[in-house]
Amino acid sequence: MDAIILQILNGLDKGSAYALIALGLTLIFGTLGVVNFAHGAIFMLGAFTAVTLDRLLNMSFVTIDPTRTNFLGQPLEVKTPYIVSWFGDSIGNGIIDWAVPLSILFSIPIMLFIGYAMERGIIKHFYHRPHADQILVTFGLAIVLQEIVKAFFGANPIPTPAPAAFRGSFDFGVWLGFPANAIIYPYWRMIYFLFSAIVISGVFAFLRFTTFGMVVRAGMADRETVGLLGIDIDKRFTIMFGIAAAVAGLAGVMYAPINSPNYHMGMDFLVLSFVVVVVGGMGSLPGAVLAGFLLGVLESFASMNEIKSILPGIDQIIIYLIAIIILLTRPRGLMGRKGVMED
């Protein structure tokens, strides 16, 4: 029992990332009808805003401390971050320590802007072109974004720590009444799951309860009619693209401590997120979320040794296998409408 709960928990963090990226993909597809292969790159950019803020906060000036010497016997050079010198030791270091959570605020305007610029600059010219063209141009865009990041940050993963308070693990099993040490779970993964749950609820609430969201939902169902009502649906869709980008960006920011960001993490997640979208049902927001968590958890189960010993290699292919089965038996996915994107 505890093993099962542990596997479910282990699947939740990846599942959260899948769900958040797939949610954005579905928003873009549902509103704009565009298949966005650059969405993984946006996730990656999000993670790198965390890296950037971390670096900015750590920007230091060098002073020489004559009282201490280094191993060569010369006076020691001490690096002091500007932040520390401005706010003093405890507040300054506290801010640096909290770089990743602070990046959430830092990244939202950036990601909104990137999304907006992408839509206005490139995507909008592709509304009436074939889906193959949309895939191709966004694929090219993804390469460009990832190469720019590579040029600035290099090819190696960059460790980006979570705040000290959330490093390490806690005994989740005890909370549920299991004996001690049965279910050990890292703090940050739990936070990631809660965070994504909040973001997902936020997006759904926004679509459900605001006029803006109502118009967008109506537009997703029937774009032409909404257009006839004299509502400038295109402008709202542009904003939706920005929001989808922000969601993927946030997913990336918070993922940075789980896996050190590297330039190709977007592509890795994109392929899987597309599979998630297809399994959930193209154009269905609840489907995307459900499938994201489902596949994350299934992937985690498939990597259990007990299962791998029966079906070797299953952990490597489980997601693709499920996608293939779903596509062949139920092309509309778990919760999708019929006939979306068949051509």
Add this chain to the structure above:
Amino acid sequence: MGILEVKNVSKRFGGLKALDNVNLSIQENTVHAIIGPNGAGKSTLLNCFVGKLIPDTGSVMFDGHSLLGVTPYKINQLGVSRVFQTPEIFAELTVLENVMIPCFAHRDGSFRMHAFETVDAEVEIREKAEAMLHDVNMLDKKNEHAGSLSRGDKRRLEMAMCLAQDPKLLLLDEPTAGMARADTNNTIELLKDIKKKRDITMVIIEHDMHVVFSLAERITVLAQGTPLVEDVPEKIKGHPKVQEAYLGGH
């Protein structure tokens, strides 16, 4: 026994009864029109003929073959061609290529791996395609891009493509929808001409009464998924039930 026999066909979409116990017999070599107000089930019925929809109950027999659950290409190979409401053509190919494709399909069946023959060497096919284009007065446009044709020309082209297969039954789904008067009249003349030149059965679904009464030899009036009357055009014109269906409280 007609060439197309529809027996007790019903079809529901959720709670909506689209077709309710339809019986229809279409005689060989006639032009048979199916008319009726919007939502009468005309398109649903047509889709049951071509394998796009499978009725819940009943049977559709063409020339001794059941059409239920048969895929569109097999139905076509039996000798049923279809003209669509908006012309379905190969927009990126030339007009001549558009007509050559059905010629190939007619000669070679549903699939043939003719990867090492050349299109240019298929003189018979090309001549046949050109003859078809000549029949619809399109020969001078044979090298044009099909996508750049006018609406009326696209309709002609589609007609030539259907005729290239020597179909026994030609289904026409509102062939003049969205056409200007002149184009409509041209289409009527074209269809009359086709009928004169060859043995062919046509089933026309149409809103435009001018088209229906110019062409049809028999007319079935459909309302709320059931055939009301079937008769020759002269009798349909003044039929009280028909007037009720069109003008009355539906």
Add this chain to the structure above:
Amino acid sequence: MQLFGLSKKDTLFLLIVIFLTLATPILLQPFAEGSGLAQFNAGYPDLMQRFAIYGIFAIGFNILFGLTGYLSFGHAAFLGVGSYSAVWMFKLLTMNVIPGIILAVIVSGLFALLIGWISLRRSGIYFSILTLAFAQMSYNLAYSVLTPLTNGETGLQIRLTDPRLLDGANTTGSLPTTNLFGLAMNDSIRLEFFGRLFTFNVGYYFSAVMAIIVFYIALRIFRSPFGLMLRAVKTNQTRLNYTGVNTRPYTLAAFVISGMYAGLAGGLLAAMDPLAGAERMQWTASGEVVLMTILGGAGTMMGPVLGAGFIKYFENIFSKINDNVLHNWFGALPDGLENFLVDLVHPFVGKGWHLTLGMLFVLVVMFLPGGLVEGGQRIAALFRRKRKPDGSGPKHQPKQAPHVAE
């Protein structure tokens, strides 16, 4: 003059392609050895082999994507399978490349039959994702459970201890080389005249002959009724179904043919350098062939070849340009301007080549969907218009079908 069942125009076209392919080692060495421009020469065996092999890969991909419009994101899987098959043949049977290449084509064809049979049940984006899923599955499996077949991360290599039944035991000395009935693939004849060094390499000519054969086959397919049906699939499947044509076997045949082309390319890669790794199957490799085809011009005969050559050439040239080279170029300029220009160009060259490629790709898809071939046609049209300024402007001419190969 008509040869091999081609029209006059196509015969000429084919002859030009044959000439260009055979003369490549000369044509690609236009700059004298030791001159500043020598770095732009491309007549090295290794690079020329890649032109021919990736040309084959792209020609095959184009038979599927260019004709039917089905966008596969998993074609690298067939390339990888071809490489593995060929290397296994080198290990077990003989270092002669013929059996290896035959096996590569057969195995990848069967593999394509299986994947195509399943994937072609769906169209559009679903097809793309199915092929992507299959390719990623193959890639992941090659790294994990299939290690006995693929040798995992190290990649499959030949060893002295391999049986090589036909070659006879040889457990001493150095590793044997791939050959064609004794003619080693890495053998070259070097000639120097006009101050230029020309390398005529066996491996290149073997790949080039293969490329010419498959180019001819592709040309025949393009001009055949089968090819016409494939183009009809792309433009209107509904009409084709209502014309009595079963589209599935047509698309499946195209898929298998293009899979076999990819397998041949994979086999040739292994024949040039007898090792095979899983990274050849990764989806970025699938993306590369898509790039080549689009960049050159999907649906045209020459496009994919041009695209493959273009990408491989500039990959080679751009990767070699480092900051020293840049300083050399801009050395005549004032220092400030020199440094500024070097900094400006730096991200796009050397390791940044992929950035340039990505941008180029975005621009091509946006503004030149017909690729380099369409670009060439537009320029040609521009000149033609200038030459005869009479009333028959291009507006009155029917739009050229994008498929018609030029």
